[in-house]
Amino acid sequence: MGSCRRQRSRATLFVFADARVAMTYHDVEAVSRERLRDRQREHLRRAAERATSVELYRERFADAGLEPGDLAHATLPDLPFTTKADFRDNYPDGLFAVPREDLRRVHASSGTTGKPKLVAYTAGDLEKWRALGARSLYAAGLRPGDVVQNACGYGLFTGGLGWHDAVEELGACVVPAGGGNTSRQADLVRDLGVSGFVCMPSYALYLADHVRDRGGDPRDLPITHVPVGAEASTAAMREEIADAFDAVVTENYGLTELYGPGVATECAEATDGMHVWEDHYLVEVVDPDTGERVPDGDRGELVLTGLQKEAVPVLRYRTGDVVERTTDRCECGRTHSRIRVVGRSDDLLVVRGVNVYPTEIEHVLLEFDALAPQYRIDVYRQQRLDTIEVTVEVDPDHDVAAPTRNDLASDVTDRLADALGLTPDEVDVVPPDTIDRTEVGKVKRVHDHRGGH
Structure with a gap:
């Protein structure tokens, strides 16, 4: 592996008065909240100036009676939110703030719900x-x-090239495996001594199942760290992955509109919420209905402002992700606030008047040792009445006969009713390998059959 580029780490050791120690990659990770806010204030003014190169933002500043120099944490709410619709309405380059000759790359969302969201990068952005x-x-x-295998898809999706460049920048060796071809993925992990495996959580489970199906044990692989992202996952799901590989599993968060992966990450020391890198992103958490900011710790929609983006400045972007935020210093010593994603507002199911996030169902299912982290949720409307059905597999390590599966389904139904305030119309506990798997791309766990509900 001597051909892989090495780079000197910029890590810094900080020792705090309360004896907590943080090994960080950059000293900004552990600065005081006051100093961090000072940095944000400077970056926000420059971000506002860049944004006024875009017609959309020029009009919004004028409508709000603001000059770029007026923009601050307190005055941000005077500006309207930026939304997915703004990206689609200004496709392809209406939100670009620099000439095309200054661009070095473009990425895009999948466009499955309409026009894709197209973003661009200058050399400085990259x-x-x-x-x-x-x-x-x-x-x-x-x-x-370290040797890090990147199992995220390459191409317009930001995960592939985003993590690829990050691994090289870290000074580690990247194995650009991309998505799918799981037999080859497993061989590469073994043959190259891969310690880091970057992927979607559903693919980590798929790889573990693949190894077991061939008579192996995923714990025998050299993988020690599994950063996951691009799909929602609960702490229980990540614990399943950690147990499967005997590895540290951390959740990561990114948005195509704001670079891609690397917006926020859990630390290996605590794995207790993702640190948002606040020297690059100003965080607001708002009530999804009113748009008003909510207190720290309260649940709300995450709104992000990119503080250092050049090609496509983004102010007050509604991410659609429902989070809980804390600004308490983490036990790792990092001071940047942490978020825990509860679910996506787009994924919220309203069933018989009750709000249900799929991740809440997942959390309950994984409380049962006899159940595997493979499930499906189906929602129907029958004679104007919503119904919800949950299908979940038995864990392959548990020998659960059909009568016992029925008892288990009854227990799961009762537990879901307690947790959700809604009793599922049907819970079906099925044998292993019954539910379709996804080898490439994001797994689809929720199937809403109600049409234009």
């Missing part, structure tokens, strides 16, 4: 994105010299 990704991988426990 440099910052690489550094953020490396910082995230370091926080997740990876180090220079």
Whole structure:
């Protein structure tokens, strides 16, 4: 592996008065909240100036009676939110703030719900994105010299090239495996001594099942760290992955509109919420219905402002992700606030007047040792009445006969009723390998058959 590029780590050791120690990739990760706010204030003014190169933002500043220099944390709510619709309405380059000759790359969303969201990057953007990704991988426990296999899809999806560049920036060796071809993925992990495996959580489970199906044990693989992202996952789901590989599993968060992966990450020390890198992103959490800011700790929709983006400045972007935020210093010593994603507002199911996030159902299912982290949720409307059905597999390590599966389904129904305030119309506990798997792309667990509900 001597051909892989090595780079000296920029990690810094900080010792605090309360004896907590943080090994960080960049010293900004552990600055005081006051100093961090000062940095945000400076970056926000420059971000506002860049944004006024875009007609959409020029009009919004004028309508709000603001000049770029007026923009501050307190005055941000005077500006309207930026939404997915703004990206689609201004496709392809209406939100670009620099001439095309200054661009070095474009990425895009899948466009499955309409026009794709197209974003662009200057050379400076790519440099910052690489550094953020490396910082995230370091926080997740990876180090220079590690061999990291990237099982995210390459192409317009930001996960492939985003994590690829981050691994190299970290000074580790990247194995650009991409998505799918799981037999080859497993061989590469063994043959190259891969310690880091970057992927979607559903694919980590798929790989573990693949190894078991061939008579192996995923714990025998050299993988020690599994950063996951691009799909929602509960702590219980990540614990399943950690147990499967005997590895540290950390959740990562990214948005195509704001570089891609590397917006926020869990630290390996605590794995207790994802640190948002606040020298690059200003965080607001708002009531999804009113748009008003909510207190720290309260549940609300995450709104992000990109503080250092050049090609496509983004102010007050409604992510659609429902989070809980804390600004308490983490036990790792990092001071950047942490978020826990509860679910996506787009994924919220309203069933018989009750709000249900799929991740809440997942959390309950994984309380049962006899159940596997493979499930499906179906919602129907029959004679104007909503019904919800949950199908979940038995864990392959548990020999559960059909009569016992019926008892287990009854227990799961009762537990879901307690947790959700809604009794599922049917819970079906099925044998292993009954539910379709996804080898490439995001897994689809929720199937809403109600049409234009």
